[in-house]
Amino acid sequence: MIVRLAYGEGTLPVDLPDDRTTVIEPRHQPGLPDERQAVWDALDHPIEAPPLRQWIRSGMRLCILFTDITRATPNHRLIPWLLEYLSFVPPEQITLLNQTGTHRPNTRAELERMLTPEVVARYRVVNHECENEADLVYLGDLPNGTPLWINRHAVEADLRIVTGFIEPHFFAGFSGGPKGIMPGVAGLRTIMGNHGARNIGHPNATFGILDGNPIWEEIRDAALRVGPSFLLNVTLNEKREITGVFAGDLIRAHRVGCDFVKSSAMYRCTEPFDVVVTTNSGYPLDLNLYQGVKGMSAGARILKPGGTLILAAECREGVPSGSPLDRLLRRVRRPEEILQLLATPGFEQPEQWQAQIQALVQQRGRVLLYSSLPDDIVRAAHLEPCHDIAAAVREALRQAPAGARVAALPQGPLSIPYIEATN
DSSP states (O other), X not given: OEEEEEETTEEEEEXXXXXXXXXXXXXXXXXXXXXXXXHHHHHHSOBTSOOHHHHOOTTOXXXXXXXXXXSOOXXXXXHHHXXXXXTTSOGGGEEEEEXXXXXXOOOHHHHHHHHOHHHHHHSEEEXXXXXXXXXXXXXEEOTTSOEEXXXXXXXXXXXXXXXXXXXEETTTEESSGGGGTTTTTBOXXXXXXXXXXXXXXXXXXXXXXXXXXHHHHHHXXXXXXXXXXXXXXXXXXXXOOEEEEEEEETTHHHHHHHHHHHHHHEEEESSOEXXXXXXXXXXXXXXXXXXXXHHXXXXXXXXXXXXXXXXXXXOTTOSOTTXXXXXXXXXXXXXXXXXXXXXXXXXXXXXXHHHHHHHHHHHHSEEEEESSSOHHHHHHTTOEEOSOHHHHHHHHHHHSOTTOOEEEETTGGGSEEXXXXXX
């Protein structure tokens, strides 16, 4: 069978054996017939909250938090519609704050593509920079001792409107919701505390789990401490069409959206697979290897111990080169040394969470990468270069026991496969 893997801004056709391949992807949800009207209706009839217009008083300062270039949120549609709805608010009272987390700032050209040139020209648009202490406000320590530092544009606003989209997340349960505040616009020390090795290693820090997930529960507590926030999140299908709009209370509206995603994204498997082919759901989520760990993690959930996992991720921006993840991977000779470093008292480095998850995946099986990266860059990241996915699958099956099976996740982490045996 020909399976079309999401890759870059297109798809990658791969010929897989139809007699032993299971294709796992989200159940299709139709796009809304009138996306703009659906957004406006959600703002007027939010979930467990007053209509957005009723939140806003004369002279109020608003901060609209939007997702950065590594996320698939249709900002170029969503943000102009939101600003049109808020046309009664003078532009000088609105700041648009980019939820970069620990990622690089986006260029003006990128912001214009993301938000439209008209929005960038008319409104103040600010990149969050997690290490710029002048732009951070300390809000005390969280219960586990993590210091809470949040971007001052978000803190000093009278109201925050947190936008984004909801998808399964490999250690926070689901994206969207309070993640727009932390880690979206949090300081590096706060993010490091939340994404520490102990939290990342917790059994509940995984796809689809919110309650009992120490990472998400701390994210929730941090976001609520900042002050009143109104949520505007959407869900998307494989065509990047909006399938649902979830507006209102930051936590409750997000939970409704997560339940909607869970109903289409969960996929039960009765046993693990010898070979798993996965993706990072294409552009923009496969911009770099840092993001690609998400697709790797999704596939590993159903990989038989000692099996072979193949990740297709374009990685047009590299690891990125010179990033904390790149430096950490180059520091060690083998993936298991990452876990040894993280167990060293006092060791801490930005982006260590991605290296930790990659190393845990590699404890389970062999990992190959099909990408645009040169082979030496792939090997420096302790992965095996793959130039022909179909051939790599045939070779892995040849070496596997008789009856070996293949799973393909064309949309990568937009699916949540899990193992549950039949009774």
